[in-house]
Amino acid sequence: MGSEFLLFPTFWVQEYNVESENDLGCIFWVNLDKEIFIVEDSWFCCYVMVRTPLGESLIFPCYRWLCEKEIISVREGSAKRPFDDTLPDFQLHRLNELQERRNLYRWKVWNPGTTKCIKAESEKDLHLDVKYDGERQLDFNKSLNLSMADLFLTRLVNMIENSWDSLESFRRIFCRVKSDVGVYVSNHWMEDWFFGYQCKNGCNPCLVERCREIPKNFPVTNAMVWPSLKGSTLEQEIQKRNIYIIDYKILDGTQGNVISGKQQYVVAPICLLFQDPQNRLMPIAIQLRQQPGPNNPIFLPSDPENLWLLAKIWVRSSDFQLHQVLYHLCATHLLGEVCSVATLRQLPAVHPVFKLLIPHTRYTLEINTRARIDLLGESGIFARVIASGGPGLLSVTQKACQALTYRSMCLPDNLLDRDVEDLKDYFYRDDALLIWSAISKYIKNLMGLYYTSDQNVVEDVELQAWLKDLVQEGLSEIPLYDWPVDFHSREEMNKFLTMVIFICSAQHAAVNNGQYDWSCWVPNTPCTMREPPPTSKAVPSMEEIMDTLPDISQSAVQMAISWHLGRPLPKQISLGTFEEMYFIEPEAIKVQTAFQQELKEIEKRIEERNSGLELKYQYLQPSKIESSISI
Known part of the structure; x- marks a missing residue:
């Protein structure tokens, strides 16, 4: 035949x-x-x-x-669980496939105290199956140089240690910016309400939390903030759930980078914010170091304009460091890589969870392998221009990885622990919850086709091996705290899978896609600070502020790299776009179609909300969320 x-x-x-x-x-x-x-x-x-x-x-x-x-x-x-394949030939096929993949994809310790990574010295060591395709590779290799040329930055890169002469002088490199949000930032970055807005909906919307009591190492008094609270007290506003806090304690003790022989500086500020009657989140007190004392004053909105502005700039620079290392690198890229490697090592292609997850691993191993050289290596971008690069990078990364608890990675638990349900106009929270819910429903319905009982989950030896490899190997260098090491029910499995897909798609979009928008106006989010933080309330001159902000060369690199990493990509595959037909069963395809429809409804809902906003929050529109971490 x-x-x-x-x-x-x-x-x-x-x-x-x-x-x-x-x-x-x-x-x-x-x-x-x-x-x-x-x-x-x-x-x-x-x-x-x-x-x-x-x-x-x-x-x-x-x-x-x-x-x-x-x-x-x-x-x-057709998707098959391991206990569906009862014949020896099928079992052997699964074992041979996994053995082959385990030889190709091996664990490696990148840095002690951080998550493990793929064993590869460069992207050239990766198998073709996990590398960029030709078009993506060409785009990536050329885009940084193209951005330098397109933004007229190339000639400025060599102007090391040359300070800008005024804030307005930053517009010399800003004139070709193609970002409506970036232009808005340049016009409003000095305003207190906008400082607070960025804590909710900027590039790092994950740090703000409700203040239940004033920390002992942050001795703010009612007399200090009385003008900001319009005659109310801290105790009264805390009771009303109107006081919020951002604390950069992970940065405490970080050794600042040395760039071209000049010391750079990192601080670990604490900032208190007040949600006022207009629902604006207003900064009301800033302390630049963790330990209080006479050389560590608390800065207030009532201080002279330049002094208050400099204190806010220091907070924004610390936000840049923590955003890039904790919330972007560790909590999406590195954790996404752990999930990718475990999936390739423990789940055969016929497994339903492999079919579910593999689209969300696309290109992650290559971008992370490149990042360890081009961004994080001894001659990478972090070492060249970023305050927490160089000798301090390892300690910050270690501390950041220690913060990767399971609850912190599960959005509903994270929001509950930060107690931000009363925070007004928190568009990241609102949109992220919609996406989390849609992913959760999708996984529950899809996996429900293959796991009809909790016992099915318990008996799936490959699924259990996947979780153990992910946690006990991939995360073995960090404290496991609340991370599960086995599944006892469908509910546990579904929640974990939701977490994986969410961080590999929506969460990465939330902390990656706005990098250029919020960093292209360099004074708003400085990658480094070149002078020590103030130790008194002596009012700085504008020249002193300019000498503290990134120099001309550092500013040019910051603009170029933020554009390079945050731009829309060629051939982007958005969340819910199933170009690769891993599931073939009609019931599974029906579930995928329902997921796509729900994402369209979320897109419409976000667009309707944004139509009434002067500054639109678009990073979690499903059409703008790539289904994997590929940049």
Whole structure:
């Protein structure tokens, strides 16, 4: 009998007719290999379709590269749990696939006290299956230099230690900015209400929390904040749930970078904020170091304008450091990489959880491998321009990884612990909860097709091995605190899977996509501070503020790298876009379609909300959320 095999390479479709004298019966997998022809020419196979003489079509999802001397064995596309495969041949197929992947994808300790990563010295060591495609690779390699040229920054990079002469002089590199939000920032960054707005809806919306009592190391008195509270007291406003706080204690003790022989400075501020009757979040007290004392004054809005402005700039610079290291690098990129490696090592392609998660691992291993060299390496961007780079980076990263508790990674728990349900106009919270809920519902309905009881979850040895590898290996360098090491129920599994997909898509979008918007006006979010923080209430001159802010070279690099990392990407695959057909069952496809419809409704809801806002919050519109961490 004859069967027709359809192979879908990168740019075209090739059909093969395979004849067999015998009835093939049921076809459970196909083997694919490609011989070298003159030169190595790898092919990318999306899937194989087998059409039998009876008109039946069988789909074998692949989505892998065919390389010389490599045979790929692809199972038929129906999702199978390990206990569904009772025949020895099927069990052996699963074991062989996992053994092959465990040889390809190995754990490595990047830095002691941080999450583990993929064993690769550079992106060249990665298998083709997890690398950028040609278009993405070309775009990434060229975009930083293109941004320097497009923003007219190239000539400024060598102007090391040259200070700007005034705040207005920053507009010399700002004139070609293509960001409506960035322009808005440049016009409002000095205003107190806007400082508070960024704590809610800026590039780092995850630190603000309700203040239940004034910390002992932050001796703010009623007399200090009486003008800001319009005659009320701290005790009264705390009782009314109107007092909030941001605390950068993780940065305490961080050794500042040394750039071109000049010391840079990092502080660990505490900032108190008041939600006023107009629902604005207003800063009312700032202490730049953790330990109170005569050389660590509390700065107030009633202080002279330049002094209060400098205190806020110091907080914003600390926010840049903590945002980049904790909330962006550790809580999305590094944790997403741990999930990606565990998925590749422990779940065969036929497993339903592999099919669920693999779209959310796309390109993560390559971008992180590149980042460890280009951004975090000895000659990377952090070492060149960022205050917490150089010798302080390891200690900050270690402290940040210690903060990766399971509750902090689960959005509803995180918001509950920060007690921010009464925080007004907190668009990140509102939109993130919509996305979390949609993902949770999607996973519950999809996994419900394959796990009909808690016992199914308990007995899935591959699923349990995945969780153990993720937590006990990937997170073995950090305290595990509340991280689960096994699943006892569908509810536990579904929540964990929701967390994984959320951080690999929506959470990354929330802390990544606005980098250029909020950092292109450099004084708003300085990557470094070049003079020590004030130790008294002596009023600084504008020249002294300019000498503290990033120099011309550092400003140019900050603008370019924030554009490079936060820009829209070519061929972006948005959350809910299923270009790769891993699930083939009609019931599963129906669940995916319902998920897509819910995301469209969320998109419409956000757009309607934004239509009435002067400054729109768009980072969590589903169409702007990439389904994986790829930049």
